Amino acid sequence: MPLGDEPVSFTTMVRGREIRYDRDAINAYLGRLFTLPHGEELCAFQKQLSRGNWDIPLMTRTLLRRNGGFEYSAAQNPLRVLRDEMATFTQLLLLLVLHNIQPCSHT
Structure with a gap:
């Protein structure tokens, strides 16, 4: 791991x-x-x-159920969303990605 301002090797x-x-x-x-x-x-x-300027209200309207929202860190940055607050389509898409597109096994 690089220390301080050292470049990544x-x-x-x-x-x-x-x-x-x-x-x-x-x-x-x-x-x-x-x-x-x-x-x-x-x-x-x-x-x-890299800019980090995500449109959080748009993401909330599009991906989450009504009255759903992000959990925020101590610095008030969006941290995560609980699955129960996601819309049904968003939950299905998440399951597709986690189980088929981004496998956690090397076999």
């Missing part, structure tokens, strides 16, 4: 060998070069994520 040790997982190493492993559109560094999702 993008390397790890596996069975005594150093493994790189930076952009160039991944591109070399996949055998193709990934290039971003001219002048862009991040995709639209990453830009939104």
